[in-house]
Amino acid sequence: MDNAEAIQQHCTPLLKALMNNKNAAPFNCPVDYIKLGIPDYPKIIAQPMDFGTVEAKLNSGVYETVDDWVVDVRTVFGNARTFNPADHLVHKLAKLLEANFDKRLASLLEKVESKHNGGAGRKNDSSTESDWIKKAKTILKSTQEHPEA
Numbered sequence: 001m002d003n004a005e006a007i008q009q010h011c012t013p014l015l016k017a018l019m020n021n022k023n024a025a026p027f028n029c030p031v032d033y034i035k036l037g038i039p040d041y042p043k044i045i046a047q048p049m050d051f052g053t054v055e056a057k058l059n060s061g062v063y064e065t066v067d068d069w070v071v072d073v074r075t076v077f078g079n080a081r082t083f084n085p086a087d088h089l090v091h092k093l094a095k096l097l098e099a100n101f102d103k104r105l106a107s108l109l110e111k112v113e114s115k116h117n118g119g120a121g122r123k124n125d126s127s128t129e130s131d132w133i134k135k136a137k138t139i140l141k142s143t144q145e146h147p148e149a
Helices: 003-020 051-059 066-083 089-118 123-145
Strands: none
Touching: 003 051, 003 066, 003 089, 051 066, 066 089, 089 123
């Protein structure tokens, strides 16, 4: 299995769970700023992203690392929070979904770590990978504990 296939195998279940969440509808397709009457959206949001686009990129093997995929998923949440004020429903839904994502991401990272460390001929990089996973978990935990998380 090549890297793109492994990333797809690991990340697809979590992405599907996000997309099927009852709060995900506003995030599953690109923002149609013309239809929604928000012409300033492209001026405020430099890198539009949605779960449908993430799914298409995942299925076509664009992501070279799980980190690349996580960046795009987090961009969906960040865009929603940037464009919409804190009291707006879309902003609140983005925060709820991101909290759900963060909880599930920890499990995903553990699976990726165990598959990486279980592979033959990887003993030299396993400590580096393990260190990276520990750092990622620390960052994730601090993000979850942040007052605005």
